[in-house]
Amino acid sequence: MSATKPDPKALRNALGTFTTGVTIITTRASDGTPVGLTANSFNSVSLEPPLVLWSLAKTAMSLPVFTEAEHWNVHVLSMDQQDLSNRFASKGEDKFKDLALDQGVTSAPLIGQCSARFQCKTAFVHDGGDHIIFIGEVLDFDHSTLPPLAFQCGQYALTARKPWEGVQLSQSEEPLDCNYNEDLLGYLLGRAHFQMMQGMQKELARFDLSPAHFFAVSVLAIQGGIDLTSLNAHIEYTGQSLDENQMAQLVHSGLVTCIGEKYALTDKGHQASLGQIAQAKAIEDDLVDEIGRGDVTALKLLLKRLIRQTDPGLPDLWSDAVRGAKHD
């Protein structure tokens, strides 16, 4: 770290390292028009009396409305409300278009599906340089279990929460001189994958499916009517591939049909695949119950980023698909 003289852009970058939630703050103009904007300058101040604060740029078009308004609502956005955040951060009109509002204790617009909401009455207004600081008394509030959206270094973010007791897989302290330890990403990915596959075992055993068979059924559930070469192109990165004998086993078990040189799932194959997907989703749902939907979504986001970075150039599984999994 090297000290620098205050410079607005560098200062903004430094301030951005402080993680925040994302809020939408709403009020109503004297003519009844709803007004709102996205802000991450929110913070709690006091519990007794209940006070919160946020600040608004003096150049903001909505400043006169907020300084005149007696009441405003703070909405702590959930991770599913990123689009709403963008909408209220833009200068476009009609921010409230098609937005169902709840009835609050004041006339200020109250948006639903948030992580928390605070209905406030202006208590103090302070000058804060190029911003005005609004301090409000919380008249009413509520909160949900919806995982919150976060913001850090100019990007939206999800959070991976750390349990207070920590997360260590091994009961024993690892020796410092052991090169192979449980903090190695490759180990964690392998163990996580194979433990998930263990949870699939019952579904796979029903049809006596090997992992390679399972991968083939999964590909055919998305892309029906492809030949063995195309099928294997989706599977070979797993270190496995299927030959005609293995495909014959799938045909023999009634899961797959072969017309010409093209393979597709039979109705029984579709049912088997749906059972496998349902099982995979059940494992995922259990995990959501245990570690939280926000954390599972963060995990999936990070896995996608890893997959994109380490992609060896796999064919697009979902493109040009003769969809094999159509169901109502």
Next chain:
Amino acid sequence: MSATKPDPKALRNALGTFTTGVTIITTRASDGTPVGLTANSFNSVSLEPPLVLWSLAKTAMSLPVFTEAEHWNVHVLSMDQQDLSNRFASKGEDKFKDLALDQGVTSAPLIGQCSARFQCKTAFVHDGGDHIIFIGEVLDFDHSTLPPLAFQCGQYALTARKPWEGVQLSQSEEPLDCNYNEDLLGYLLGRAHFQMMQGMQKELARFDLSPAHFFAVSVLAIQGGIDLTSLNAHIEYTGQSLDENQMAQLVHSGLVTCIGEKYALTDKGHQASLGQIAQAKAIEDDLVDEIGRGDVTALKLLLKRLIRQTDPGLPDLWSDAVRGAKHD
């Protein structure tokens, strides 16, 4: 969401949904004693002039020192500074014990290894219910590339940042009626694991190792001198296991030695394992360069939480180990 009447505990929980960073704020008493505390009530206020704020409980023992002090520093903590956060959040003495301080532009203590630091001079002090709001002018600041620590719903957290362009693996829009899609956690874990294994391929090909062989070498790198049953107990959850013929191949290739019924790595086996670990770490380092150390650490944290939840009762790989990987 259901509205409730203000109640301090419920209010605290609702306010906790707003994600924050974690800061340590320091100053020096008139007698020169360094004083500091952990706070997440920090926020930026203004860029021109540069102003930031934070609030301090009126009951805080350090309140008189901060109201008297002219200068204070805000440290936005990095994800590696969780212990420091806990230390400054406690009432214990000697918070600054063994803490190397940097030279700042004022006499306020300046702590290193943070994500960002703001050296401030009190500009305004406002009453805020049971707290006092300090607004400071930023005299100097700096920031590093160290990933920041976050806090949400009473827990420390790491962040999984969302790129603005989003993360979609497939080029095509997925049909709504396709049950198997790229958002299925099981798919993402499998694909991530096998892509990582692809990156290992060159190291494994050097010794003509199958995945099962690789798993065996990895276990023996940690637990040397175990019999085939014990070895397989660590591997079987992968759906693979080794028989005596496969072990004989490893012995034949010079990587493994068999004394009695116990297997252990030879020197050549240790070298091979170190090469594999180095390759796994190189892949991980590349990923850190691409998506950031904070995000990779968040991924590992989430994988560990998943592994703990889905653990079928695997034997502890690192316990009672006759360490096989000792190297200086």
